[in-house]
Amino acid sequence: MPELPEVETVRRGFHELVAGRQFSQVEVYRDRLVRTQLGGPSEFRARLLGQNIEGVARRGKFMWLALANGQAMVVHLGMSGQIRPLTKEQAAGPARRHERVRFWFQDATEELAGFSFIDQRTFGSLQVCDTVPTSDGFPAGWPLASTHLPLPAAKIARDLLDPYLDTAAVINNWKQRVAPIKTLLLAQNVVSGFGNIYADEALFAAKVRGTTPAGALSHKKLQDILDQGARIMTDSLSRGGTSFDALYVDVNGESGTFADYLQVYGRAKQPCRVCGQELKVIQLAKRSHHYCVSCQRSRSLPRLEGK
DNA sequence: AGCCCGACCTGAAAGC
DNA sequence: TGCTTTCAGGTCGGGC
Known part of the structure; x- marks a missing residue:
């Protein structure tokens, strides 16, 4: 599932594919993919x-194509979105299975005539919009230098691989949350x-159970979660996600290999690689949470002060 | 504003 | 065997 390392892997290939090119044609095969576009598919x-x-720039799991007119095409891969290049022959053919939107370049060559947005589950989305200055x-x-970001990405915080992420502000925010x-x-x-x-x-690496109220964790523990998250995401990125x-x-159709290095995700009922205990999975916030009962100790609720 | 929850979608896998 | 149900995930919008 595309999270930061997977999206960054795609972004790198996507950038190579599209930087410096011009759109000559666009076809939307499934309107749902542009559901957030004001004015719909025609717009x-x-x-x-x-x-x-x-x-192509990225913040968290959001990517966008920076256009020369100052606007941006926001691309979110959702659950199953893929960017794949098209040869001239493919670009002239019919839509493939799960191909939702197709883009053609002005300077098409035999090897590269455009690209497709492929998405089995259609949780992905595409949208062209105006940009606004960053608040900071x-x-x-x-990796682009522009300080303008697309409107839909304005509510998305900086990520762990962003050199301008204010980690102290993240921790201060978490300390006040229950x-x-x-x-x-x-x-x-x-x-x-x-x-x-x-x-x-990241929670396994920091030895924190996901159910713990954020405010109950020490400043140091919260910092550790961020450090471990950054380390794991960097590791995963180096293996293609x-x-x-x-x-x-990725844009070449290649799978990443980091699944071989996961410690807890998808390993319920298997032994913890650190202590041997059988790993557990529970529902938390309507999502599965995988953890080790002994490595990730349960923590008491914070004592709310006054009032 | 913080927090929780259902809806969206598809196909693989499990259940009957 | 074949039909039905369940499950997975990220984000958004609605309700309290």
Whole structure:
């Protein structure tokens, strides 16, 4: 499932594919994929035709194509979104299974004539929109220098691989929250990029059970969760991310190999690699939470002061 | 505002 | 065997 390392893997290939090119044609095969577009599919198409692409930026799990006119095409992979290049022959053929949107380049060659957005479960989305300045004045997304970000990404916090992430502010926010720490890791508005896999892995590495109220954890513990999360995501990125099946692949159709290194996610009933205890899975915030009963101790609720 | 929960969607896998 | 139910996931919008 595309979380930060998977999205960044895709972004790198996507950037190589589109930087410096121009859209000559766009076709939406499934309207649902542009459901967030003001004006619908026709507006989506109209705002892209003839536009030059400067590059691809990313914040958390959101990517966007920076267009030369200052607008941006936001791309979210959802659960099963993929970006795949098209040869001239493929670009002239009919839509493939699960192909939802197709894009053609002005300067088409035999080997590269455009690309497709493929998405089995259609949780992904595409949208062309205006951009707004970042609230902190720093670059909006990795790795472009522009300090303007697309409107839908404005509510998304910086991620753990973003050099401008204010980790002290993240911890201060968490210290004042009573929600389970895992719920806060999955929300994207304080720190972004975590999905169910890396949230569980970071919590295991920091020896924190996901049900623990964030405010009950020490400053040091919260810092450790961020440190472990950054380390794990960096590791995963170096291996092309986590693939369980053909739903997550990079722009070349290659799977990542980090699934082999997961400590808890998807390992319920198997032995903990640290202590040998049988790993457990519970429902938390309507998501599965995998953890080790003995390595990740249960913690008491915080004592609320006064009032 | 913080927090929780249902809806969205598809296909694989499990249940009957 | 074949039909039905369950499950997985990220984000959004609604309710309290």
